[in-house]
Amino acid sequence: MLKRKKTREVKIGRVGIGGNNPIRVQSMTNTDTRDVAATVAQIKSLEDVGCELVRLAVLDQDAAKAISKIKAKISIPVIADIHFDHRLALICLEEGIDGLRINPGNIGSEDKIDKVVEKAKNLGVPIRIGVNGGSLEKDLLLKYGEVTPEAMVESALRHVKILEERQFWDIKISLKCSSVLKTIAAYQLLSSKVNYPLHIGITEAGTFWRGTVKSAVGLGILLFQGIGDTLRVSLTADPVQEVQVAWEILRSLQIRQRGPEIISCPTCGRTEIDLIQLANKVERALQNRSEVFSVAVMGCVVNGPGEAKDADIGLAGGRDCGVIFVKGKIKRKVRGEKNLLPALLKEIELFLQNKNHSKRLKTASNKNYCPEQDLRK
Ligand code: SF4
Secondary structure, eight states, rough: OOOOOOOOEEEEEEEESHHHHHOEEEEEOSSSSTTTHHHHHHHHHHHHHHHEEEEEEOHOOOOOTHHHHHTTOOSSSSEEEOOOOOOHHHOOOHHHHHHEEEGGGOOOOOHHHHHHHHHHHHHHHHEEEEEEGGGOOOHHHHSSSSSOHHHHHHHHHHHHHHHTTTTOOEEEEEESSSHHHHHHHHHHHHHOOOOOOEEOTTTTTBBHHHHHHHHHHHHHHHHTTOOHHHHOOOOOOOOHHHHHHHHHHHHEEEEEEOOOOOEEEOOOOOSSSSSHHHHHHHHHTTTTTTOOOHHHHHHETTHHHTTTTTSEEEEEEETTTTEEEEEEEEEEEEESSEEEEEEEEHHHHHHHHHEEEEEHHHHHTTTTOOOHHHHHH
């Protein structure tokens, strides 16, 4: 179990971040926020794959005024991403926003900052300070000569000071840049200086596969060091994939689990079925499942069940056939390559039904068990 640095807790709506809360998975919509139907549809897709918080870009007053309509139709907390314009922040707060991402040092005059901070404080809405390597203050670039971890941290601490001077402590901080090494160093430095919860991410990480690798390396190292209270994987891809990658990073480090783990062999000269296609189909078929279990998709009967004996359930292919195995023991044979996927999915359903049944029996044997409560779940 990795040891995590203890940070202050902030609440974005009903979702706690930092403190003893789990590391939260979040993403950002890429719809026009003014288009309520499209934004709600995307948020629901994100919720389905385990997104716990969502950020929306608020570019104008119409987008800010759409917040309450969007919130009425979804169940996860919403954070408004605002650059510079304090009036948009005030409207979002009136519309019931759960969190703001705005840098107080970029708002402008003191009275504008006061208005936003006062209103956020009265409504209990946290503010995320988000420093991005690409938009560092000019004087810091001059001082450090380029974007450095020290420059990013100094920028973040300036914004923190503005909030602290107004007795505002519900702060979250992110320090993002597209360099993995600089981002890691920046978060390490910041983590040694503050105990506010940290939102971690590698920004502009790239397309699906490159961005996934960069995010997994950068965020994986930070999480391994106990740094990070919420993560957003930034990909030039469908935000749904950002959430899926984030969960996979957390699973890989055994921090949190959601949905099935899919184990599949790399294939070799013994493979006699189209295993690559089959493994991808299994992954797609199970992508919205939230139950925690493991499925193996292996290329041969001789080694497959043994190599994947820790998987809850699996399939090993042969020539135009396959075997289904449970915990490494063969359960049944399936003839015809086209029948492998449906047979495996059917067995997974049975496995999960049995698992739920045993769980209910176990709970029922507990003297404090309340069947009505179980039915309501
Ligand atoms: Fe090769 Fe079989 Fe191992 Fe897959 S499970 S890599 S097919 S030996």
